[in-house]
Amino acid sequence: xxxxxxxxxxVRLLVLSLMVGLSGGCGAGGREAxxxxxxxxxxxxxxxxxxxxxxxxxxxxxxxxxxxxxTGGGFKKFCAGEAEIADASRRMKASELERCHENxxxxxxxxxxxxxxxxxxxxxxxxxxCLTVDELKRIWESGxxxxxxxxLRADWPDVGISLFGPGTDSGSFDYFTENVVGEEDASRPxxxxxxxDNVLVHGVSGHRGAxxxxxxAYYVESSDMLKLVSVDAGSGCVLPTAETIADxxxxxxxxxxxxxxxxxxxxxxxxxxxxxxYMENAGEFASDVGYVPFPPExxxxxxxxxx
Amino acid sequence: xxxxxxxxxxxxxxxxxxxxxxxxxxxxxxxxxxGFFREVSVWEFLTGTQWTPLFKPQHFGILxxxxxxxxxxxxxxxxxxxxxxxxxxxxxxxxPSRARQTLKPILEMLAGIPTVVYGYFALTFITPIIRKxxxxxxxxxxxxxxxxxxxxxIPMVASLSEDALRAVPRGLREASYALGATKFETVTRVAxxxxxxxxxxxxxxAISRAIGETMAVTLAAGATPKLTANPLESIQTMTAYIVQxxxxxxxxxxxxxxxIFFDSRPRWRRFAGEVFLWACFTATSLAVIxxxxxxxxxxxxxxxxxxxxxxxxxxxxxxxxxGIKSALFGTMWVVGFTGLFSFxxxxxxxxxxEEYAPRNWLTRVIEINIAxxxxxxxxxxxxxxxxxxxxxxxxxxxxxxxxxxxxxxxLPIVIISxxxxxxxxxxxxxxxxxxxxxxxxxxxxxxxxxxxxxGILTGMILALSRAIGETAPLIMIGALTFIAFTPNTPLxxxxxxxxxxxxxxxxxxxxxxxxxxxGIIVLLVALLSMNALAxxxxxxxxxxx
Numbered sequence: 001x002x003x004x005x006x007x008x009x010x011v012r013l014l015v016l017s018l019m020v021g022l023s024g025g026c027g028a029g030g031r032e033a034x035x036x037x038x039x040x041x042x043x044x045x046x047x048x049x050x051x052x053x054x055x056x057x058x059x060x061x062x063x064x065x066x067x068x069x070x071t072g073g074g075f076k077k078f079c080a081g082e083a084e085i086a087d088a089s090r091r092m093k094a095s096e097l098e099r100c101h102e103n104x105x106x107x108x109x110x111x112x113x114x115x116x117x118x119x120x121x122x123x124x125x126x127x128x129x130c131l132t133v134d135e136l137k138r139i140w141e142s143g144x145x146x147x148x149x150x151x152l153r154a155d156w157p158d159v160g161i162s163l164f165g166p167g168t169d170s171g172s173f174d175y176f177t178e179n180v181v182g183e184e185d186a187s188r189p190x191x192x193x194x195x196x197d198n199v200l201v202h203g204v205s206g207h208r209g210a211x212x213x214x215x216x217a218y219y220v221e222s223s224d225m226l227k228l229v230s231v232d233a234g235s236g237c238v239l240p241t242a243e244t245i246a247d248x249x250x251x252x253x254x255x256x257x258x259x260x261x262x263x264x265x266x267x268x269x270x271x272x273x274x275x276x277x278y279m280e281n282a283g284e285f286a287s288d289v290g291y292v293p294f295p296p297e298x299x300x301x302x303x304x305x306x307x
Numbered sequence: 308x309x310x311x312x313x314x315x316x317x318x319x320x321x322x323x324x325x326x327x328x329x330x331x332x333x334x335x336x337x338x339x340x341x342g343f344f345r346e347v348s349v350w351e352f353l354t355g356t357q358w359t360p361l362f363k364p365q366h367f368g369i370l371x372x373x374x375x376x377x378x379x380x381x382x383x384x385x386x387x388x389x390x391x392x393x394x395x396x397x398x399x400x401x402x403p404s405r406a407r408q409t410l411k412p413i414l415e416m417l418a419g420i421p422t423v424v425y426g427y428f429a430l431t432f433i434t435p436i437i438r439k440x441x442x443x444x445x446x447x448x449x450x451x452x453x454x455x456x457x458x459x460x461i462p463m464v465a466s467l468s469e470d471a472l473r474a475v476p477r478g479l480r481e482a483s484y485a486l487g488a489t490k491f492e493t494v495t496r497v498a499x500x501x502x503x504x505x506x507x508x509x510x511x512x513a514i515s516r517a518i519g520e521t522m523a524v525t526l527a528a529g530a531t532p533k534l535t536a537n538p539l540e541s542i543q544t545m546t547a548y549i550v551q552x553x554x555x556x557x558x559x560x561x562x563x564x565x566x567i568f569f570d571s572r573p574r575w576r577r578f579a580g581e582v583f584l585w586a587c588f589t590a591t592s593l594a595v596i597x598x599x600x601x602x603x604x605x606x607x608x609x610x611x612x613x614x615x616x617x618x619x620x621x622x623x624x625x626x627x628x629x630g631i632k633s634a635l636f637g638t639m640w641v642v643g644f645t646g647l648f649s650f651x652x653x654x655x656x657x658x659x660x661e662e663y664a665p666r667n668w669l670t671r672v673i674e675i676n677i678a679x680x681x682x683x684x685x686x687x688x689x690x691x692x693x694x695x696x697x698x699x700x701x702x703x704x705x706x707x708x709x710x711x712x713x714x715x716x717x718l719p720i721v722i723i724s725x726x727x728x729x730x731x732x733x734x735x736x737x738x739x740x741x742x743x744x745x746x747x748x749x750x751x752x753x754x755x756x757x758x759x760x761x762g763i764l765t766g767m768i769l770a771l772s773r774a775i776g777e778t779a780p781l782i783m784i785g786a787l788t789f790i791a792f793t794p795n796t797p798l799x800x801x802x803x804x805x806x807x808x809x810x811x812x813x814x815x816x817x818x819x820x821x822x823x824x825x826g827i828i829v830l831l832v833a834l835l836s837m838n839a840l841a842x843x844x845x846x847x848x849x850x851x852x
Contacts, residue, residue, distance in 0.1 A: 037800075039785070042813070049789050050624040056791055065800050066789035067704075068810065069782075077785065082703075196813045202430055206438070221815035289624070290815065 034270050039067040040074020040087030041171055043215050044257045047112060048087050050285035051278045059277075062270055071171035072096075075260075079105050084265040085274075088258040089115070089171030106263040110279065110302060113286035113293055116240035117176055117253040118219040120226040122210045127156050130230045130237035133180060133252065139163070139211065141181045144188045149209060163191035164203040164212030176213060179252040201225060213253075216240055217290025245292040257291065272306065279303050376518050382453025383460060383517040388510055390457075391464025393590030395506075398465070399472035400494045401584055402591075410591065411469065412842050415768060416835055417462040417598050421776035421805040424827055427812060428601055429455035460513040461594050466769060467512065467724060470762045471505020472498055474731030491580030505727045511678055512723060602831075609824025617825060621791035622807065626818030629811075631826055636793035637706070637801035638775060638833065644710030644797060645717065645774045646767070652714070653721030653770075654763060660722070661729045662751060680719045688716040689783025697784050704785045707797045712780050717770035724766020728759040761845045768841045775834055778805040804830045 038048055045068050052064045069077065071088045078086035079100035092100075092107060100107050119136065121128050128149065135153075139146050139161065149156040166172040168185070173193075178184040192203055197218040204212040205225035219228060219240075230237040233251040244250040259278065265271045279302050283293035394414065398407050434451045475498050483493040499506070612626075620630025656677075664670040692712030702708040732755050740750030787802050788810050794801050804826060811823035 045788070046624065046814070049622075052789060053622075053624055053791070063792050064789075065787045065792075067785055067787040069785060082785075198813060198815065199430065206434075218815045221817075285624075 034062045036062065036064045036085065036271065036274060037067070037077075037083040038064065038085040038087060038259075039069050039077045039083040041071040041089040041257070042068045043071075043089040043115065043171060044087035044112070044259065046217070046289035047257070047282060047285050047291065048259070048278075050288060051281055054281060054285075055274060055277050059273070062274070064274070071174075075100075078107070078260060078262070079103055081105060081262075084262055084271060086260040088260060089255070090175050091258070092260060104264075107260045108263050108266060110259050110261065110275065111256040111294065111298070112259055112278070112282040113257050113291040114245050115255055115257055115291050116216045116245040116250045117172060117213050117255065118216045118240050119211070119213045119229040119231060119253070120204055120219060121212075121229055122204060122206075122208050123225070123227045124208050125159075125210075125227060128211075128227075128229060130232055132232040133234075136180045136231070137182065140165075140177070140187055140191075142186050142188050159209040162203075162207045162210050163188075164200045164210060165191050165193055166197065166200070166214055167193045172213075172215060175255050176253070179255075198222075215290075216245065216292075220290045242287075242292050246295075257286075266306070275306065276303060279306075378449050379453045379456055380514060380517045382450065383457035384510075384514050386454060386457030387460045387464055387513055387517070390590045390593055391461045391509070391513065392468055392506060393587040394461070394465040394594050395468035395472060395509075396494060396499065397584075397587035397591045399469045400490070400498060401587060408842075408846065410595065411466065412835070412838050413598060414462040414465050414594060415765075415772065415838055415842075416831065417459070417594075420459075420601070420827070421778055421808060421830065422459065423778055423805060423809050423812065424601075424605070424776075425455045425459050428604065432600065432604060456517045458594075458597050460516050461597075463513045463516065463769065464509045465591075465594065466765060467509035467727070468502070468506045470724075470765050471502035471509070471727060471731060474505065474728070474762065475501040476733050476735075489580050491583050495583070502731075505731060508723055508727050512720060515678070605824050605827050605831075607824075608821055609826070609828050612821045612825035613828060618829070622789055626816065626822055629819075629822055631804070631807060631829055633790040633793055634802050634804045634807035634826070635829065635833070637790070638803045638830075640706045640794050640797070640801060641709045641713065641781075641803055642771060642775055644706060645713040646771055648710060648714035649717050649721050649770065650767060653718050653767075654725050656718075656722045657725035657729060657763075658751065658756075661726050662747070662755075677719050677722050685716055685777055685779045688712055689780030691715065692780060692784045702798070704787065704800050705798045706794050706801050708784055709781055709801060709803075710797075712784055713774040713777060716777065716780060717774050720770040720773065721766055724769070725759070725763045728762025728766065729755060731762060732758045764841055764845045768838055768845075772834060772838070775830065775837075776805055778809055781806060782809075804833070 038052070045066065048066055052066055056062065056064060067074075067077075067083070071090055074083065074086040074088065075092060075096045076099075077083045079096060079102075081103055086107075092109070097107065119131060138144060138152070140163070146152060146161065148158050148160055150158040165176070165187075168187075173187070174184055177187050181187060192200075194200055194203075197214040200212050200214050201218060201222045204210040205222075211229075219226060228239060230239040231250065231253060232238070238244050238250050240250045240253070245254050248254055259275075261271065261275055266275065279299045283296065283299055286293045398410060402410065429451045433454050437450055437454075479497055479501055480493050483497040488496070616628075617630045618635065619632055620628060621632050622634075623629040660670065660674060664673075689712065692708060692715070696702045696708040696711045697704060700708075702711070736754050736758060737750055740754045741747075745753070781803060787800055788806060790800065790802050808823045808826040808830065811819040811826060814820070
């Protein structure tokens with residue numbers, strides 16, 4: 001831990017004490033409940049929601065409010081000190097970390113579960129079952145002129161490709177462009193984008209030549225309307241399943257999901273207790289909502305680290 | 308003298324209110340956009356043909372957005388203006404009073420359905436029909452968006468135009484009959500022209516809303532999200548144009564002096580009247596049938612989830628245990644404060660503009676600007692609320708910040724409809740007031756405002772209905788999604804029904820989609836009971852002129 005606190009941190013500590021603290025003195029009978037604020041990714045939200053619901057049922061006197069402003073929006077609030085915890089479907093960027101430090105917020109990262117971005121086509125599409133990363137890149141890169149499946153492989157029919165993908169504000173879009181196209185946010189603009197993955201499911205199931213990608217949980221819930229495509233990153237075609245996501249063979253689209261906590265907030269008993277609770281239950285709740293847990297050792301290690 | 312004091316105070320405060328509101332909104336909007344124009348040249352912005360601000364490489368050409376907005380707005384107007392006006396004519400001139408009293412609130416209820424719901428309706432109901440008729444159509448298309456936005460703005464046209472028609476003095480109609488005109492001729496050549504200023508105002512509000520609509524269009528047309536997050540005022544410019552054009556030739560108060568020309572063939576006259584009545588009746592039915600389809604679709608999905616538990620439980624990750632309590636309370640808090648803020652501000656401004664403001668260029672600029680603000684996309688108000696209320700005034704993500712944002716959002720609707728209501732009071736009433744020696748303020752207070760009040764109330768109901776269903780600006784200012792407690796003070800955090808509904812609708816599991824439908828039913832019931840109260844008041848207050 002730090003020896004000296006900057007002025008900003010001192011003020012934040014004071015505010016935190018006023019906000020979170022004093023509750024010990026009030027005891028269980030105190031009217032003023034402790035209030036925690038979480039904000040960020042809609043992908044991580046279902047896990048956080050489950051944790052919060054269970055936590056509040058077991059620990060009265062702590063009120064947790066959860067917002068969904070997307071990974072970037074959540075970091076913005078987190079770094080401005082408006083939320084103690086941030087949900088994120090990608091790592092914090094250097095620029096965001098800098099902003100955090102400017103405001104005296106020192107983020108601690110906790111990977112909570114794994115998700116496999118799933119590439120899907122229309123069920124009536126009987127020719128595509130596996131795509132290489134390079135083919136995905138050629139379709140999605142900015143300036144791409146691939147508009148028909150026959151342009152991709154000569155033996156595929158001349159069926160127009162219509163593209164569906166997550167909105168540009170989402171962590172999924174950032175992750176896909178960075179790991180498939182090779183440069184973050186570099187994408188052709190002419191695809192139908194939506195922050196609502198159900199809308200994407202509708203789109204893909206309505207167009208014969210459609211291609212789309214989104215979080216694995218949405219594929220699992222709508223598998224009867226979609227056809228899952230396996231991805232070849234150089235060592236053969238791999239279909240995203242709980243196993244291939246957990247052991248990391250579904251590459252490069254397996255991504256970790258995170259929560260971030262302010263180190264200063266973590267010194268608080270209730271916040272620490274909440275994070276411990278989160279780590280103890282994240283694995284179970286993650287599989288409940290369609291994601292893939294880390295092996296138990298992962299969570300145990302974090303728990304022993306934070307004490 | 309007490310009267311003089313009242314008069315000057317009334318005038319002063321109303322004047323201040325209008326100027327402050329208008330200036331405040333404009334300044335922040337300009338402030339928000341200057342940062343953008345420091346980075347992007349105005350020329351590129353206006354003439355570029357590619358709009359990809361979040362992609363690499365970036366392009367900031369606004370033309371695709373303008374074209375898209377234009378397409379949707381024109382399509383929606385083609386549906387909403389004729390259907391809405393015909394419904395208004397049917398309700399005001401032909402419908403038996405009981406039918407009117409039932410149908411009007413139903414139409415007004417359409418205005419309160421969250422725009423998100425219209426979006427899903429387009430996607431799951433309208434688009435499949437279009438695709439069946441024209442198999443080449445994509446899942447996301449402008450036609451579906453235009454139709455659904457058209458349906459969405461019908462109530463605005465119908466309700467406000469109906470008010471305008473009903474405000475036409477009976478004497479005009481009687482004079483027309485006395486000259487031998489048929490009902491059809493009286494309606495089309497006397498009542499409608501006399502109400503034209505109100506009808507045009509309803510058109511402007513509706514078209515403005517069509518251009519500024521975000522959520523429904525995004526869902527139905529599959530627009531890129533950048534359109535919603537960063538509309539950057541292209542739309543404002545278009546609205547300014549529409550408003551100037553429409554306000555430019557809005558004649559009122561002159562129609563009484565127009566000569567009426569009648570066709571003298573009696574059979575043709577009767578036939579035209581019949582056809583017209585049926586056309587109006589069909590339009591009204593069409594609006595009602597569309598609402599019915601929408602409602603049945605929602606009821607079918609959500610009825611099974613409705614229970615006392617649903618109302619009294621907090622949200623949960625288990626659909627069978629989840630309830631809507633925090634969102635319900637949040638909506639009540641926010642809409643209550645929105646009403647408290649917007650009613651005095653809006654009506655005060657309307658009184659000032661109609662009764663006291665000098666008829667000069669400044670007043671005209673203010674009026675055009677207010678009408679223009681009605682067309683600013685609601686998400687822009689979210690940006691404004693975030694900058695001013697959440698951050699600068701340090702209200703945080705509180706009920707007060709949300710209510711203040713929504714109050715600004717609905718202010719133009721309140722002002723314009725209140726102005727119309729005041730304008731519709733016949734000059735003879737004022738003249739009678741002055742004739743018995745009343746001051747201007749006394750005439751206003753005791754004669755004009757009581758007569759205008761039903762119309763003002765209608766505008767207020769529609770405005771609050773919109774506030775209830777509004778999602779985008781509250782998401783922008785950061786209203787929360789999962790809250791298992793209710794606000795105790797106006798400074799507490801909150802969530803509202805549309806956000807909860809939106810969240811459930813976006814989940815992958817079917818159980819949550821049913822919850823979303825059940826949430827919509829709750830929202831509609833809340834809306835209905837609120838409207839019912841106001842409508843009872845209105846009907847009691849409304850006097851036949």
